[in-house]
Each structure stands twice: as C-alpha cells, then as structure tokens.
Amino acid sequence: MARVAVVHNTLDLRGGADAVCLHACEALARNHDVTLVTLSHPPLSELDALFDTDAAGVDVVTPPAGRALGRVLAAAAPRVGPQLPARSALLDRLLARRRGEFDLVVSTANEFDVPGPSVQYVHYPQFRAAADDEGGLGNRLWSRLAVSDGLPDDARLLANSSYTAAAVERRYGRTPSVLHPPVDPIEGAAEWPDREDGVVILGRLAPDKRTLAALELVDRARERGADLSVHVVGTAAPAYREYAERVAAAVAERPHARLHRDASRAELERLLTSNKYGLSAKPGEHFGMAVAEYVAAGMVAFAPDSGGQRDVLDGDPDRLYGSPAEGATLLAAAVERGDRPRRARDRFRHERFHDRFRAVVRETLPDAARRRHTT
Missing domain, CATH: 3.40.50.2000 (Glycogen Phosphorylase B;)
Structure with missing residues (x-):
C-alpha cells in the first residue's frame, strides 16, 4: 500500500475539476493510503452527494489558515475572479513541507512543480509563460512562484481532452495522454x-x-x-x-x-x-x-x-x-x-476512468512503493 497525496487547490467551487478529484480519491483509496491536500473544502460528504462518489473517508490536510483564506478569496472573487493559480501557489508551499511523507503526489488541479514522482491531471494549464499576457500580471506573478521554467521530467501528465492536451504541449513542450473525466450513464430515462x-x-x-x-x-x-x-x-x-x-x-x-x-x-x-x-x-x-x-x-x-x-x-x-x-x-x-440522440450514453462511465487512473498511478510509483503495493 503506497502513501499517495491527492492535491487539489480548493473544493469550494463544486465544478467538474472537483468531481475528478473526488473520483480520483475514491479510485486510489481502494489500494492505497490516500491523503487529500487542499486549501479549503466543504464537508466531503456534501461533495460525495453532489458527484455520486465515495471519498468521505479520505484523510484531509489543509493549511492552518486555509479555511479563512478560502473565505477571503471567495468574498473577493466577484471582483478579481476565483484566483485558482494563487490558491495553487499557496498550496504548493504546504506540499513542499510535507512532500517526504508521500511516495507519490497526484494533482487533480493542473500542473505543479513538485519534486519526486507525480501524476498531474490537467484540466487546463493554470500557469502561463512569463511572456504570455493571458491572465494578466497576477497570473504571471503566481506562475513565477509556482512553476519556474517547466515541469519535472518524472511528472506523468494526463489531460481531460485533446484540446487541453494541445494547450499543455504549447506551454510546456510535452503532450499528455488524454483521459476524459468520469460521467456515468443516467438510468431511468423516459421514452x-x-x-x-x-x-x-x-x-x-x-x-x-x-x-x-x-x-x-x-x-x-x-x-x-x-x-x-x-x-x-x-x-x-x-x-x-x-x-x-x-x-x-x-x-x-x-x-x-x-x-x-x-x-x-x-x-x-x-x-x-x-x-x-x-x-x-x-x-x-x-x-x-x-x-x-x-x-x-x-x-x-x-x-x-x-x-x-x-x-x-x-x-x-x-x-x-x-x-x-x-x-x-x-x-x-x-x-x-424531431432529431433523437446519436451518442453512446456509456462512453465516459466511471469504471473506465477509475481503472485507467489506478493503472497510471501504479506505473508511476517508485519501485519500493510498488513492491509494497504488490506484496
């Protein structure tokens, strides 16, 4: 059983990225000792009910002032936006202090310049190049603090779509594998x-x-x-x-x-x-x-x-x-x-996501942790 940190900047926004985080926690907790590292979050039981997941039993680590800081950022968001790069940069400092406690870091909140083996699931690159004006001065400042020149060579990159994979390639010169997020077919549909x-x-x-x-x-x-x-x-x-x-x-x-x-x-x-x-x-x-x-x-x-x-x-x-x-x-x-649906309803089912995510983590674990996992 490996010690895995799942890193997610904040779970307060209750969006698709948060659903991926909860599914990743559920998938990995079956085989590993999982700790969720986040700046702030509502009760995980609420998120489980929202996303139809089972992650409420996962241990959670937050900075001492994380919840208060989350409230401050949320109050300012109507004027300055949710400031996700800022939250990630602050969380990066907590992660750096505790990195030695974990065999593997898994980010479900985009890219981090984290030392050691990692799996990084990118919804869209959150940090821009210094010369890139997208996101303004604040984004470029946080980018300088959190990701200096690029990503670690031993980071395993995943992307939620081919669109995002292309954006990561433009930003970092590396093309992630595409793993679409989990979305189960919804039963009980009317004729x-x-x-x-x-x-x-x-x-x-x-x-x-x-x-x-x-x-x-x-x-x-x-x-x-x-x-x-x-x-x-x-x-x-x-x-x-x-x-x-x-x-x-x-x-x-x-x-x-x-x-x-x-x-x-x-x-x-x-x-x-x-x-x-x-x-x-x-x-x-x-x-x-x-x-x-x-x-x-x-x-x-x-x-x-x-x-x-x-x-x-x-x-x-x-x-x-x-x-x-x-x-x-x-x-x-x-x-x-009178058009009717044309797409298969089960193409993104969660079992596909869970199985692939567990396989990527298994392949990325250091040898010693992999041996503990298989014995």
Missing part, C-alpha cells in the same frame, strides 16, 4: 416521445459558463418557432453570488423558464432524463462535464464549436455552433426535424 420539449442549461451559475447567453440563445430558437421550455440547473458558489442573482432575475422574466438552484442529484437526473435537449454556451470549455451529462442522459446536446466539447460531441456539425445565431438555428432545426 423519447414522453420527454418534455425542454432545454436544460446545466452548470455553475458563473460568468464563465455564460448562463445568461444560453437563455438568450433559447429565446432566439423560440422566435424561430421552437416551442421550448427552459430549466436552468446549477449551484451558486459564494464566489459567483452576484451573477447568480442576475440569472435568477432573468429566469423570473421568462414564463417558460424555471431555475433549479442547488438541485439534488436525484432532481438533476430527473430533469436530464425527462427533457430532450441540453445546451452549453461557454466557448473553449476545457472538457464539458455538463455536455457529457447530457449525452449520458440520452439528450440531444448543443455546445460551442471549440474546446473539449468537440471531443464529447465527436465534432458533429449539427450540434456544434460558432455563434449564438447559429446555435439557435441548429436547435430550432433539431426540434423541427
């Missing part, structure tokens, strides 16, 4: 004729998810004759409270729309399996967990023609749009034709 002619907009109520833009896209489809209802389903982290209030007001203005805020997993699955269409409005999504959930529920899914969502929808030109106007046209046309 297609019995489903509501409704659009589900799933995701954090946050500016980057462009929930308001998705609502406007459905408005355009309705103007083209598609008689669609809308269900906005999402969590409202403190960091995005102001945007969540704007979304709630926009939904209230539309008689055909309803907001399901902080819905339970059971309620989410009911909505996904009883409506026909799923919509994402965020361009350049690094993977697209919501779109994968639509596929898993047997829905007809639409997303911007960029990012990891192209992986999820196999580059389908009838489902990927380049502008809101095109998206509205595609959605209205699918409704008029």
Whole structure:
C-alpha cells in the first residue's frame, strides 16, 4: 500500500475539476493510503452527494489558515475572479513541507512543480509563460512562484481532452495522454416521445459558463418557432453570488423558464432524463462535464464549436455552433426535424476512468512503493 497525496487547490467551487478529484480519491483509496491536500473544502460528504462518489473517508490536510483564506478569496472573487493559480501557489508551499511523507503526489488541479514522482491531471494549464499576457500580471506573478521554467521530467501528465492536451504541449513542450473525466450513464430515462420539449442549461451559475447567453440563445430558437421550455440547473458558489442573482432575475422574466438552484442529484437526473435537449454556451470549455451529462442522459446536446466539447460531441456539425445565431438555428432545426440522440450514453462511465487512473498511478510509483503495493 503506497502513501499517495491527492492535491487539489480548493473544493469550494463544486465544478467538474472537483468531481475528478473526488473520483480520483475514491479510485486510489481502494489500494492505497490516500491523503487529500487542499486549501479549503466543504464537508466531503456534501461533495460525495453532489458527484455520486465515495471519498468521505479520505484523510484531509489543509493549511492552518486555509479555511479563512478560502473565505477571503471567495468574498473577493466577484471582483478579481476565483484566483485558482494563487490558491495553487499557496498550496504548493504546504506540499513542499510535507512532500517526504508521500511516495507519490497526484494533482487533480493542473500542473505543479513538485519534486519526486507525480501524476498531474490537467484540466487546463493554470500557469502561463512569463511572456504570455493571458491572465494578466497576477497570473504571471503566481506562475513565477509556482512553476519556474517547466515541469519535472518524472511528472506523468494526463489531460481531460485533446484540446487541453494541445494547450499543455504549447506551454510546456510535452503532450499528455488524454483521459476524459468520469460521467456515468443516467438510468431511468423516459421514452423519447414522453420527454418534455425542454432545454436544460446545466452548470455553475458563473460568468464563465455564460448562463445568461444560453437563455438568450433559447429565446432566439423560440422566435424561430421552437416551442421550448427552459430549466436552468446549477449551484451558486459564494464566489459567483452576484451573477447568480442576475440569472435568477432573468429566469423570473421568462414564463417558460424555471431555475433549479442547488438541485439534488436525484432532481438533476430527473430533469436530464425527462427533457430532450441540453445546451452549453461557454466557448473553449476545457472538457464539458455538463455536455457529457447530457449525452449520458440520452439528450440531444448543443455546445460551442471549440474546446473539449468537440471531443464529447465527436465534432458533429449539427450540434456544434460558432455563434449564438447559429446555435439557435441548429436547435430550432433539431426540434423541427424531431432529431433523437446519436451518442453512446456509456462512453465516459466511471469504471473506465477509475481503472485507467489506478493503472497510471501504479506505473508511476517508485519501485519500493510498488513492491509494497504488490506484496
């Protein structure tokens, strides 16, 4: 049994990266002594209920002031953003002090310049080159502190999509293996004729998810004759409270729309399996967990023609749009034709992710730890 640290900058945002972290903890805890190292987090039992995982028994290590710092960053987030690189750089200091306690470090929060063997799952590179203006001065400052020139040679890199893998190659000159996140098929789906002619907009109520833009896209489809209802389903982290209030007001203005805020997993699955269409409005999504959930529920899914969502929808030109106007046209046309789902619902099931993640960790363990694991 190896001693494995799973490192994740914060679990407060309750997004797709956090789901990967919880699944990684569950997968590795079956064979290893796992410690979750994070800056701040809600009770793991809450996250297990949200992501349908079983990681609440994992030991957790946080900095002494981690929760207070997490609250400060969350309060400032509506003005300065969630500051994930800053959180990672601060967490890196804690990890450096305790690195000797672990045989292997597993990051589920992108890249770290951590000494010794590591597995690093990259949702998108969080640190930029010094000459790269993307992310502004603050990002470049944290990049200097956390990742100087590159990543350790013995870091095993994984990426959530081919889009992210290409971004890692551009930034670090190394191409990760692609391991799509876990998304299980959702059972109990209604027969297609019995489903509501409704659009589900799933995701954090946050500016980057462009929930308001998705609502406007459905408005355009309705103007083209598609008689669609809308269900906005999402969590409202403190960091995005102001945007969540704007979304709630926009939904209230539309008689055909309803907001399901902080819905339970059971309620989410009911909505996904009883409506026909799923919509994402965020361009350049690094993977697209919501779109994968639509596929898993047997829905007809639409997303911007960029990012990891192209992986999820196999580059389908009838489902990927380049502008809101095109998206509205595609959605209205699918409704008029009576299109049905085309994608396999089980392609991202969690067993595939767990098995591959455990294999990568086993292959990356130092020899001594591997021998302990096999004896």
